[in-house]
Structure formats: structure tokens, C-alpha cells
Amino acid sequence: xxxxxxxxxxxxxxxxxxxxxxxxxxxxxxxxxxxxxxxxxxxxxxxxxxxxxxxxxxxxxxxxxxxxxxxxxxxxxxxxxxxxxxxxxxxxxxxxxxxxxxxxxxxxxxxxxxxxxxxxxxxxxxxxxxxxxxxxxxxxxxxxxxxxxxxxxxxxxxxxxxxxxxxxxxxxxxxxxxxxxxxxxxxxxxxxxxxxxxxxx
Numbered sequence: 488x489x490x491x492x493x494x495x496x497x498x499x500x501x502x503x504x505x506x507x508x509x510x511x512x513x514x515x516x517x518x519x520x521x522x523x524x525x526x527x528x529x530x531x532x533x534x535x536x537x538x539x540x541x542x543x544x545x546x547x548x549x550x551x552x553x554x555x556x557x558x559x560x561x562x563x564x565x566x567x568x569x570x571x572x573x574x575x576x577x578x579x580x581x582x583x584x585x586x587x588x589x590x591x592x593x594x595x596x597x598x599x600x601x602x603x604x605x606x607x608x609x610x611x612x613x614x615x616x617x618x619x620x621x622x623x624x625x626x627x628x629x630x631x632x633x634x635x636x637x638x639x640x641x642x643x644x645x646x647x648x649x650x651x652x653x654x655x656x657x658x659x660x661x662x663x664x665x666x667x668x669x670x671x672x673x674x675x676x677x678x679x680x681x682x683x684x685x686x687x688x
Contacts, residue, residue, distance in 0.1 A: 514529065540572040553588070587624070593656060598615075599658075649670045661683070
């Protein structure tokens with residue numbers, strides 16, 4: 488074992504033993520404006536480490552989360568044809584039977600919840616089903632934090648500021664949020680447009 492790999496392993500063990508208050512997440516993301524904002528949001532709730540290309544360590548994490556997963560990533564991964572370092576890392580995790588959370592981007596979020604899909608969308612949904620059978624789970628970002636926290640209050644979205652992007656990916660007609668959560672003006676507009684009923688608890 489290389490010295491660097493051994494040091495990293497020791498750091499992970501120490502970090503896991505010392506900091507048990509927050510769950511540890513390994514985040515793989517494309518470093519877009521949206522995914523960077525999502526990472527910052529997750530850091531408020533979890534101990535987050537961002538995956539680096541060439542770093543194949545996946546030990547001691549409570550979850551491995553891929554953010555902003557797009558159509559190309561889903562289709563190529565479902566076919567076992569990794570096209571990027573991130574999709575290659577996903578295939579390595581799946582080969583080891585490691586569970587993975589995939590958070591679809593805005594376009595794919597719509598496809599996840601489409602009630603009457605056309606033939607092309609059915610094909611995309613089938614690729615998503617294939618990934619589920621390999622050990623992946625799909626979660627909308629708006630529902631990710633309560634899902635990872637096993638939150639007994641069952642908030643649909645639990646963050647300090649709720650953005651338009653979170654509302655856009657939310658598919659329900661009633662939205663349960665904490666009393667102190669603030670909605671951005673664009674999020675408020677979209678809530679009215681979609682006719683979503685807000686419940687504050």
C-alpha cells in the first residue's frame with residue numbers, strides 16, 4: 488500500500504471515530520453552479536467530502552451521492568459503458584455491490600415523475616430501472632436531506648432557504664417545510680404557478 492493511501496485511510500478512520508455527530512457523505516458532482524450550491528446546502532447537515540478524480544476510496548461513508556446526474560450519465564451507466572471518470576467510479580462501486588444515491592438534474596427530475604410518458608421517456612425510465620436493479624437509488628435533491636437524515640418529521644424539503652430549483656424538482660401538490668424555512672421570491676412565484684400548498688411544521 489502506498490504511503491499516501493495509508494495516510495488517507497488513517498485520516499478516514501480517525502475522522503469517523505472522532506466525528507460521529509453528522510453522517511459522512513462522499514459527493515460526486517460536475518462542479519456546476521447548481522451542484523456547487525447543492526454541496527454547500529449538504530454541508531449544513533452532513534460531513535461532506537467531495538470526490539476527486541483518481542481517488543477511489545469509498546470507505547467509512549454513510550452514503551455516496553452523485554449530484555446533477557444527466558441523461559448521458561444515466562444511459563451510459565445503465566449500459567455498463569462508463570464515459571467519464573465519475574461514471575467509471577460509479578461502475579467500480581456497483582461492481583463491489585456498494586449502494587449509491589443518484590440525484591437527477593432538472594431535466595431528468597421531470598422524467599422521474601412523469602405520469603404519462605411517451606415512448607422515448609419510457610426508454611429513459613427503463614434505463615433508470617436498470618440502474619436501480621444494479622444498486623442505485625434515485626432521489627430528488629428536494630427530498631435528499633430528509634431521506635438521508637431519516638427525519639421523523641417527514642419534511643419534504645428541510646433547508647434554511649428554499650430555492651426555485653428545489654421547487655422545480657418537487658413533484659407533489661403539498662409541501663411540508665420547517666416553520667423557519669425561507670422561500671426565495673422565484674421559489675414563491677413557482678409555488679403559485681404550480682399550485683403547491685405549503686404546510687409549515
